[in-house]
Each structure stands twice: as C-alpha cells, then as structure tokens.
Amino acid sequence: MRMLKFVGNKIWAIDPGYLHLKQGIKTILAIALSLWFMRHQAPITQVMASIACGFSMQGVVAHTVYQRLRHIVLFDAVFFSVFILGLMVRDSTLWSGLVLALLGFVVNYIRRFGLERSMAPMMVWMLCFLSILLPMTNNQTIWQPIYGMVIGFGCSAFMLLIWPDNYARLFVENANRFLQTFAAGLEAMRRALIIHSSTEGALSFPFEKTQATLRRLMESNVVLHHKLEAFSQARRHHILIEYYALMNAFSLLNDAMQRLLLEPQVASRSLVLLLARSYKQYAREFLALRVGLDYAFIGTQKRNFLTYSSQDKWQVNRPSAPVIIMMLNFKLGFNLLRQHTWECLRYEDAA
C-alpha cells in the first residue's frame, strides 16, 4: 500500500492528475477492445483497427458530451477522408509525394485554430502516410483495412465517451494537493528548525523540492484553467492568484529559514519556539483547508488566523542588520500567509 502511494506520488509529481497516464491506459484499452472485435479477421485488418483506434484517441479534448461527440465525428471524418485519399494515390510515387507535401502544409496551417499543442494534425498526416505504405496486393483487400478502420474509430469513440477527462475535478484535486504539500512543507521547516537549532553539522534544505512540486501543481492548474469553460472562471482565477501569493510567502520563509539554519545561535530559545509554534499552527490550518468541487474554500475557522500574531513577542538576542532582516522576513512571511488565506476565505463571504 505504501509502495503504491509512493509510486502514485512520484507519478503525480511528473504528471499532475495522472492526465497522460490515464490517456495511455485509455488508448491501450480501446486498442485491446478493437483487437477483440477483430480477433477473427486478417492481420492487416487487425493492424488497421489498432492504428485507427490509437490515432483517433489522441486530440479530442472537449469536455461536454455534446462537444465531445462533435469533435469525435469531425476528427474521424477527417481521418477517414485522408485515409481514402492516401489509398487513391498510393500507386503513383509523384502523386503520393505531392499529397503528403500538401497535407504537411495543411495540418501545420490549421494549428492556428487552437491546435498548437494538439497531436491530432500529426495523426491526420500519419494516417494518410500509412495508407500509402500499407502492404496490399490487389483491390479486393482494400475493404479489409477500411472495415478495420471503422471498427477502430468506433472503439475509440466509445472509450472517449464513457471515460472523458474531467478537468474541473483535476483542477480541484491539484488545488487540494497544493494545500497538502504546502502544509507538509511548513511542517518540514518546523522540524528542521527544532532539530538544527540544537545541533551542528551538515544541513540539508529539502524545501526546494517542495517549492518545485508547488510550482508544478500551479503550472498544471494554469493550463487547466485555460481549458475549462467560462463558468466559475472568476473563482478559479482567484485561486490561482492567491496560490501564487502563498508560494511567494513560502519562498520568503524558505529564504529566512535557510539563513537561520546556517547560524542557529542568533535566535534565542524562546524565538525558536515561537517560530516552531507558528509553523505548526499554520501547517495544521492548511492541512484542514480544502477546495470543494465548486472551487469554494472549506474546512477551517477564519478566527484562528486573527489570533496568531497579536500576542507574539519577537525577542531578538543580539540585533544586527542580517539578523534583523532575517527576522523581519519571517514575520512578513507569516503575515502574508495569514493575509492570503484570509483573502481566500473572504472571497467566499463576498461571493
């Protein structure tokens, strides 16, 4: 179980929301389904069904059922047309070269219509390319690959309709992972503070990994935000802005922490305990905070954040400029954490 969770976390780190992992699984399931339908057919038909299925699984990104259906019909119609075009010119070297060259221009040209990063244009070209290369000896076998192709399209359409990408859910999952990672990062800082304030020796700063993870989650959500509909756009935009601000506060605390860990003697015992308590309180609050499916923040009490800094006494032993700057950065970092969490919760009241 722990191994599974470890692997899952590692995969999430490179593929937030398992978007590409799911796409891979869906593709092979669809291909396996098409192979099962074609199990009594000739090898060429089976190959064509698999290729058509695999290719048509890439590129459809619409997220309402109606739009998805429209994309599937449109893309499959285009795939089918270029395949037939390829079959028509396969016997002439000149015509096949010209068709491939012109198609190469067209599929790159159409990228201007929101398909810059899509695999679909390249798949269109490759299907034409494959139809020219298919090993066929006489006209009678042309219908076999076409039949395989139609079945392949059918299987991919089925998979795309029953297992769509849910970008809205993925956005929320990323947002919640962000909060959990953030809380874990604060907790790690607290532990480092307690351990290294009393011991000397080699130090490690694992917070860079936490920052990298937070950044990756943010990047994923920025991409998802652009893919999603205008509905609830303001709430998602608000989440992104506040999360960037929280990342900034984390980075500020990280910088201050690294300075303190290099010279732990500059902070008094009471100050170290104060910092550790602040880290613990904020870590606990962020762990309890969640984003719901309606992009609303839930799960924590707003009044907790009012009480953190009002009674704190930041006693500095031997004030010098670097120490003062470091402590001011700590204080500012915590204030910004409080401010931005307040902004997240305040948005709910205003909304």
Add this chain to the structure above:
Amino acid sequence: MKMPLRNTTKMGLQACLAIILAECVSFYFQFEHGYWIALTSMALITQTWGESLKRSFERVGMTILGGCVGTMLYFLCPVNQELIVILLLVFIFFTVFLLPIYHLLGVFFLTCFVVFLFALMGDWNFYLLKARILDTAIGAFIALLVARFLFPLKTNIAELFIHYFYKIDAAVNGLLDEESHKLYQVHYYLAADFQKIRTDALAIRYELLFHRLNAQDFNTMLNHIELCTYFIGYLIDAYRWLADYLTIEDKRLLQAVASTTSHNIHALVLVLEKKQQAGILPATDVMTLLENEIKAFPKRFATLENNALGFYNLMYFFAQLNLNLGAVFSILNKKYF
C-alpha cells in the same frame, strides 16, 4: 501593406518543403525504406529552430538506442504473436504516457514499437535497423536544413528578455502609486510569464550553440532573473501589507530607490539592444543603513513589534532586486562589449 506570415504558415511551408526534399532524396538514392525520411522530416518540424534542434538530437539518439534495445528484445523473445501484441501494447502505453512529458523517453518507446510492429507484419532484422537509423538521421538533417534556412523561427532571446524587463519596470513604477492594489494580479502574470520562459529554456539553449551567449551564461542569467521575479513579487505583496505603516519620509526614500531600479532596468534593456552602457547604479546599502538605525534606536529593534520596521523589508527587497539586475548586466556587458 505587407502582412507578416504567421508561425503556423511558416511551419506549414517548412513541412511541405521538407517532405518534398525527403521524397526527392529517397527517389534519387533509391532507398528501400525511404518513407522513414519523410516521416522523420515531418515529425521534426516544430515551433522554433531550437525546439527542432533539440528534438532532432533526441530523435536520432533514441532511435539508435530504442532500435538496438528493441532488436535485442525481439531476438531474445520467443516467437509468439500474442507476446508481440502484448509488448506492442506496452510500448504504445509508454509512448502515449511519456511523449508529452519526456520527449526523449517517449521516442525510445516509439522506436521499440516500430521494431515490434514490423516484426508483427513480417520480419525485423539488422538490415532494417540500420536502414531505420540512417533514414532517421537523413530526415533529421533535412528538417534542420529547412528549419534553418526557410522562414527560420528563431527565438529572439534579447527581445524575450526586453519584454520581460519592461513588465518588471512597469510593476516597479506602479508599486508606490495610489492604485497599487491593482498590482496584486501583476505578480501572478509575471510569474506565469517567467514560467513560460523557463519551460522554453531547454529549447532556447540549443539555439545558443552558435551564439555568443553560451548555455552556462544563459542558465546563470535565468537564475538571476528568477530571483528578480521573486523579489518583485515580495515587494508587491509586502507593500500591500506595509503601506499603512510607512511614514512620508519612508515613502520618499522608497520612491528614490524605485527610480534607481527603473533606471537600472532601462540600462539593462539598452545592453540587450547592444547599446553600450557605463553601468548600473548601486542600490542603497541597506545593511549599513540598518546597522546605524540599530545603534541609534536599539530598543526599537529588540522586539520587532513595530510594523513600521517593515520599511527595511522593502528596502532589502529593492537592494536584492538591484543586486540580481546587476549580475545580469555584468554577464551581458562582458559578452557583448
């Protein structure tokens, strides 16, 4: 009025010419499997020259490695069609999963897939492996040739950074305005813009192969600019929090430092435009200023309860911002002049 060609049109023309050249080469030299040349040429026409260069290296390298591993696996595996189909599905899964994340690994599995697909449809042997590697290399060469000379889509690195510095300058100038609360969102857009530069950085580094600015300098510059992004973010956030605690004298000093920062950014932009500059102005020595204040008013700094001390936070951030701008200036000045 002449309309400039869009990048997608340029890419389309490049792909068209690359395929024509590939077909001509294949026809002239009578390559038996010359279709791989056309396929590789088409696949390697991308958004920028740097990206094409990067993908070409990856493609050829992983074709060699993937081809060798796939061939070895094919010869070691028992002759069993079901096993070949299972392996094909495994390779398809990893290709679809890894190609968008790690292009290098994705091409490796794609090549293994090609080996086993041919194995399924007929036979695979060393002759085919050699042909595949050679044709891929020729296809990559054609794609690079076309991408380099026909409507080259090169990243104008100087312009990229100039635009970014202008945005930082606008943020600095707007910081102390009455309407500075609107800057709140600016940090998000700055961070997102920098993230885009960082994402494209690997491809940009390939374009620097024949550039005066080498990859190491570029990396160092990028790190300093990232720190600039952090510090401008700290400034924007911190100012919102601390503005009410600042005195008129504090705001006057901050205005002076903001003007210095703006001057330094403009000097940096001029260096990027290859106009020699004397240097940038040093930021206020915050540490000395603070040491003097601590000596004069020790009790004020003993407990840090006074939020007005946040003035030193802001000065520190400005100082660090200018320090990093200075580091970027040094690198560019050394390279261009």
